[in-house]
Amino acid sequence: MTDTVTAILDAAEERIRGAGYHGFSFRDIAADVGVKASSVHYHFPAKEKLAAAVARRYTDRFVEAVNAQVAEGTDVVEAWRRVFRAALQRDGRMCLCGALAATSHELAEEIRAEVKRFFELGIETLRQGGLERAAAIRVLAALEGAMLTANILEDQSVFEAGSSALVA
Amino acid sequence: MTDTVTAILDAAEERIRGAGYHGFSFRDIAADVGVKASSVHYHFPAKEKLAAAVARRYTDRFVEAVNAQVAEGTDVVEAWRRVFRAALQRDGRMCLCGALAATSHELAEEIRAEVKRFFELGIETLRQGGLERAAAIRVLAALEGAMLTANILEDQSVFEAGSSALVA
């Protein structure tokens, strides 16, 4: 993966997490990266492909980070909470898949499938950690909701409060 | 409030709940209502004003519905859960303020203030029902997250699972 592709994915991720799928343009990304819009199109022929690639990378990284925590002996629920917290504190923005899921109704099928994968993998890893399906859903829902609420209230302590019931 | 204004607000609410603030145009709304885009502009001079008006009406109606439940003797947490559930089941879409909050970073100040009001009023009514602030945040976060997760997984039972821990 070239530097330009990485920079494009980084910029698109930040934009989507701040303004949603319809909230950015190829020119925005190009300006962020320091190239022209046509160069972005060279790497990603269509906006849908770009967003799908961003979601794929985001999910892969996210699940990998969770698995790394679990491998170190962290409880799986706490692991998910930590990775969510890190994403909020580092970037001060919504979860990418949460931002896309919030407006999933009009989302292109390819993107929706990638976003769905994030939530299905979340449920799967939590179940592998011993949780029942309903409990796994509760954890993911609480974390997405806590992140969203902290975002709009512009108060990161809201994330702690919103996700505090998950801690054993 | 004229019929046209009501129809415009209805259409805009549905569009925003499905695709977010940037996911619709004046022409979309006009087509939904059966008028021309210039007529929409007559009632709402700018897109920001339209979205802010939609959020204001949504919050007012939502809180009113919750208060009506509480007045009938329903527990305040259960009241919030019921009104969220009704919004999901009736429209099959995200909470309007949740959809806007998810991409709040780039939102016009006027709109963000209205969305913020939804969450602050939520916390306020829950606290009046006897909950501590952290508990109130947990309830709102869980409900928004449960709605979002049910939305992307296209399974309304996910809302029940995601919000089930709130029931005493």
Next chain:
DNA sequence: GTCTATAATTTGATAGAC
């Protein structure tokens, strides 16, 4: 791989007739 140039369409918004 990146650029310039451009096509085709859509966008938010306004002016003015009725």
Next chain:
DNA sequence: GTCTATCAAATTATAGAC
């Protein structure tokens, strides 16, 4: 209060030079 007509800008996307 709604319409037609229009604007200026932005949008996704492509063609072809370098």
